Amino acid sequence: MPIALCPGSFDPVTLGHIDIIERAARHFDEIIVAVIRNPQKSQSLFSLEERQDLLAECLGHLDNFRIEVFKGLLVEFAKEHGADSIVKGLRAVSDFDYELQMAQMNQRLTGIDTFFLSTSPQYSFLSSSLVKEVARFGGDVSTMVPPIVAKRLRDRYGEENA
Numbered sequence: 001m002p003i004a005l006c007p008g009s010f011d012p013v014t015l016g017h018i019d020i021i022e023r024a025a026r027h028f029d030e031i032i033v034a035v036i037r038n039p040q041k042s043q044s045l046f047s048l049e050e051r052q053d054l055l056a057e058c059l060g061h062l063d064n065f066r067i068e069v070f071k072g073l074l075v076e077f078a079k080e081h082g083a084d085s086i087v088k089g090l091r092a093v094s095d096f097d098y099e100l101q102m103a104q105m106n107q108r109l110t111g112i113d114t115f116f117l118s119t120s121p122q123y124s125f126l127s128s129s130l131v132k133e134v135a136r137f138g139g140d141v142s143t144m145v146p147p148i149v150a151k152r153l154r155d156r157y158g159e160e161n162a
């Protein structure tokens, strides 16, 4: 039963993430959406529970995924959960260097393989960080995230600016 991990911070989940998870779900028996407990990049906007809840809401139409939280090395989490593969989206050449390095390191550590899916062109500019920046200044992100995420961003930044 091939199981693949789709790991990330998901702070918050975007349409780009959903596109990759939906497409990965067609190629594997099960997808584990692996949410990192403490994103390294910065303090997360949404709590771990909020990030998980939003993912669950937005992926409810799929029947072969589950959401799990991890900390530490992704490859150790993969071993514990019987996942054979990691799936990542590649948006642009700028993603490639770092993603290749991580894939090779992960391969060296436990032999796990990483499969790259090319991001659908309409999402190639999309990142959670940019979405947050646009939303923070009141920009329209309704074509970039599911409606529930857009609402939660409005609520969150509304609270902050109140």
Ligand code: PNS
Residues within 6 Å of the ligand: 007, 008, 009, 010, 036, 039, 041, 072, 073, 074, 075, 101, 102, 103, 105, 106
């Ligand atoms: O959504 P993000 O923030 O781009 O996701 C990055 C993530 C969580 C997939 C990556 O940072 C990761 O795999 N972290 C786990 C720690 C780890 O295993 N590091 C070694 C990778 S070579």
